[in-house]
Amino acid sequence: MMVQAIAFYVFAGVTIASAAMVIGSRNPVHSVLFLILAFFNSAGLFVLMGAEFLAMTLVIVYVGAVAVLFLFVVMMLDINFVKLRQGFLQYLPIGGLIGLVLIVELLMVVSGWVVSPAGLKTAAINSQAIDGVSNTLALGRLIYTEYVYLFQASGLILLIAMLGAIVLTLRQREGVKRQRITDQLDRKPEDSVEIIDVKTGSGV
Amino acid sequence: MNSFVDLLISLPELFLVLTAMGMMVAGVYTSAGKAYTLISNAAVLSLFGAIGLVLFAKTGTTLAFNDLFINDGFAQYIKIILLLAAALVILIGDRAVRKIKIAHFEYPILIIFATIGMMLMVSANDLMSLYVGLELQSLALYVVAALNRDSLRSSEAGLKYFVLGALSSGMLLYGCSLIYGYAGTTSFTGLETAVAGASNISLGLLTGLVFLIVGLAFKVAAVPFHMWTPDVYEGAPTPVTAFFAAAPKVASMALFVRITMGPFQGMADQWQQIIIVLSILSMVLAALAAISQTNIKRLMAYSSIGHAGYALIGLGAGTKQGTTAILIYLAIYIVMVIGTFACILCMKRKGNSVEQINDLAGLGKSHPAIAAALLLFMFSMAGIPPLAGFFGKLYIFLAAIEAELYSLAVIGVLSSVVGSFYYLRIVKVMYFDNLSDELDSVTGKRISVIISLCALTILLFFLSPSLLVDSASTAASVLFEK
Numbered sequence: 001m002m003v004q005a006i007a008f009y010v011f012a013g014v015t016i017a018s019a020a021m022v023i024g025s026r027n028p029v030h031s032v033l034f035l036i037l038a039f040f041n042s043a044g045l046f047v048l049m050g051a052e053f054l055a056m057t058l059v060i061v062y063v064g065a066v067a068v069l070f071l072f073v074v075m076m077l078d079i080n081f082v083k084l085r086q087g088f089l090q091y092l093p094i095g096g097l098i099g100l101v102l103i104v105e106l107l108m109v110v111s112g113w114v115v116s117p118a119g120l121k122t123a124a125i126n127s128q129a130i131d132g133v134s135n136t137l138a139l140g141r142l143i144y145t146e147y148v149y150l151f152q153a154s155g156l157i158l159l160i161a162m163l164g165a166i167v168l169t170l171r172q173r174e175g176v177k178r179q180r181i182t183d184q185l186d187r188k189p190e191d192s193v194e195i196i197d198v199k200t201g202s203g204v
Numbered sequence: 205m206n207s208f209v210d211l212l213i214s215l216p217e218l219f220l221v222l223t224a225m226g227m228m229v230a231g232v233y234t235s236a237g238k239a240y241t242l243i244s245n246a247a248v249l250s251l252f253g254a255i256g257l258v259l260f261a262k263t264g265t266t267l268a269f270n271d272l273f274i275n276d277g278f279a280q281y282i283k284i285i286l287l288l289a290a291a292l293v294i295l296i297g298d299r300a301v302r303k304i305k306i307a308h309f310e311y312p313i314l315i316i317f318a319t320i321g322m323m324l325m326v327s328a329n330d331l332m333s334l335y336v337g338l339e340l341q342s343l344a345l346y347v348v349a350a351l352n353r354d355s356l357r358s359s360e361a362g363l364k365y366f367v368l369g370a371l372s373s374g375m376l377l378y379g380c381s382l383i384y385g386y387a388g389t390t391s392f393t394g395l396e397t398a399v400a401g402a403s404n405i406s407l408g409l410l411t412g413l414v415f416l417i418v419g420l421a422f423k424v425a426a427v428p429f430h431m432w433t434p435d436v437y438e439g440a441p442t443p444v445t446a447f448f449a450a451a452p453k454v455a456s457m458a459l460f461v462r463i464t465m466g467p468f469q470g471m472a473d474q475w476q477q478i479i480i481v482l483s484i485l486s487m488v489l490a491a492l493a494a495i496s497q498t499n500i501k502r503l504m505a506y507s508s509i510g511h512a513g514y515a516l517i518g519l520g521a522g523t524k525q526g527t528t529a530i531l532i533y534l535a536i537y538i539v540m541v542i543g544t545f546a547c548i549l550c551m552k553r554k555g556n557s558v559e560q561i562n563d564l565a566g567l568g569k570s571h572p573a574i575a576a577a578l579l580l581f582m583f584s585m586a587g588i589p590p591l592a593g594f595f596g597k598l599y600i601f602l603a604a605i606e607a608e609l610y611s612l613a614v615i616g617v618l619s620s621v622v623g624s625f626y627y628l629r630i631v632k633v634m635y636f637d638n639l640s641d642e643l644d645s646v647t648g649k650r651i652s653v654i655i656s657l658c659a660l661t662i663l664l665f666f667l668s669p670s671l672l673v674d675s676a677s678t679a680a681s682v683l684f685e686k
Contacts, residue, residue: 149210149269153324153336156221157343160317163228164347167310168362172236 015041028074036067053135210268216257223250224316231309239309247312251291274329281679282326282458289450290319296546297443306351318344322455331380331390349440361439368432376419382412395467423456424512427485437505446545465683472522480520486513487619494626521607524684529599531676536596543658547578552644566639575634577659584662586624592665
């Protein structure tokens with residue numbers, strides 16, 4: 001129990017700290033790296049809650065794809081973030097006001113939050129864990145049996161996304177010299193080597 | 205669970221998916237010059253093959269894949285229209301696609317994938333399968349709208365459609381989540397019991413339904429969710445516009461019918477008001493806004509908004525007769541739209557396509573055959589008897605009167621009269637204006653055959669309307685016998 005609590009506070013603390021650093025750091029590349037750190041720590045939190053599938057997807061999808069994409073965007077587009085931040089002070093009053101209103105609203109919602117006893121009971125019925133079946137196994141069973149139709153149709157959507165990206169962006173350029181291995185192998189000595197009888201003293 | 209039976213029930217979709225994937229592989233391994241010809245022919249063949257499979261698999265109402273997928277007479281009727289529309293669009297667009305250099309072999313494949321998405325939509329029996337089908341369709345359509353990537357307008361059309369489409373998908377999903385939250389199920393069968401069994405409809409469920417209707421209204425381009433239509437129709441390459449005006453419209457309208465007449469039948473008095481307002485606004489705005497258009501593709505966009513309004517009258521009636529009328533209307537609409545766009549695709553001057561209405565001047569003298577066909581389509585869209593379009597409107601208005609929606613029917617007739625002005629203006633420009641620069645003569649056997657077939661269908665429909673009316677009423681009755 002003690003170990004769990006320590007792990008929770010470490011993960012949670014690092015998540016919040018790195019989230020703050022995402023907005024706080026001056027260098028956008030550092031921001032993205034802190035974002036990745038925040039993702040990793042939230043994955044740790046998910047593992048602590050017993051949601052190992054969510055943890056894996058978070059690492060694979062967010063760290064593996066989204067964050068790397070951000071990194072590419074930041075590095076390739078070369079956006080001047082210092083310029084973007086100009087006028088920060090100018091908009092601070094109105095931004096702060098809106099933030100304040102939202103915080104007050106949030107506080108009002110949270111303080112008035114009551115979970116109905118009946119709702120708690122039904123929630124407990126639905127979420128009873130089956131012994132020996134992990135999250136991943138349970139989800140896999142559902143996706144590949146009951147929802148196989150939706151799974152396949154989503155696969156089709158991804159196929160179209162790929163096809164569309166290729167159709168809209170791939171350009172065949174003129175005048176590009178490509179290596180053609182079959183042509184290279186087809187070459188015979190007669191085509192490329194010429195024996196010239198050079199007379200002494202005259203050059204080629 | 206017998207998965208083999210499930211596969212048999214969804215055989216047409218499965219067949220199209222597999223052939224589309226096969227075509228992707230074949231297209232990559234064929235030399236660039238030949239790939240488009242090969243793949244577009246294969247695509248048309250496979251679409252016709254799928255029509256055969258839909259007809260072959262015609263057996264009552266069957267559920268598959270854990271009740272996520274439904275195959276019934278209604279879905280089959282719509283699927284046949286959709287497949288036919290897709291095949292015809294690929295055929296009529298053939299030359300134009302080559303001309304504007306978007307003859308990538310991916311174009312017919314994307315059309316097929318969009319069609320598959322629409323087939324999944326009309327076969328949806330669950331909010332989740334509805335969304336997946338809708339997204340499959342939309343994603344493929346966004347790409348084809350922007351297919352002419354060297355043209356600024358085409359890219360703009362694609363981007364505009366994408367952003368607004370994503371917004372509407374978001375609203376639809378929000379509606380779905382509310383419905384799920386308040387009804388406790390996403391299955392249409394479950395929703396029907398939940399709605400019918402409830403003594404008083406909860407506000408959350410109602411809000412969810414409103415959002416769902418908004419998302420769908422965006423897809424059928426009903427006013428006030430029509431803003432994207434004229435820009436996208438104008439910017440997208442003309443063969444793509446023909447597809448936009450035809451198939452997605454029918455699919456979304458069918459989905460509209462499936463949802464309102466199915467799970468939410470018990471809330472009819474709630475959604476009817478929304479549908480009636482959408483319908484009136486669409487008809488009136490389309491009739492008025494189309495008057496000042498000079499571009500024929502924009503004009504067709506407003507015309508399609510108006511037609512969506514007329515079809516919604518049938519839905520507003522909320523009866524079996526209304527549903528039958530929608531199904532008849534959609535079938536006739538598809539024929540008119542494809543015919544008209546085939547004529548528009550023929551409009552070329554010195555090899556370049558032109559799309560202003562003024563360019564049609566003198567068409568009656570220079571190209572009597574095309575002008576006569578376009579005249580038929582325009583008269584039919586305006587609803588002049590004895591052409592097919594008249595019968596489409598007749599059944600719709602009859603259904604409205606039977607349901608005692610007199611004011612709706614009157615507004616429909618009035619806006620139809622106003623609307624006929626801009627259809628007749630095209631006829632006037634063609635026959636009575638002086639010849640400007642002559643347009644090129646029509647090339648291509650396929651397009652001439654399709655134009656004449658569409659024109660004949662429109663012209664001779666009155667000889668035996670029962671052919672269509674009977675199958676439409678059988679398809680509609682499926683939704684009402686429970």
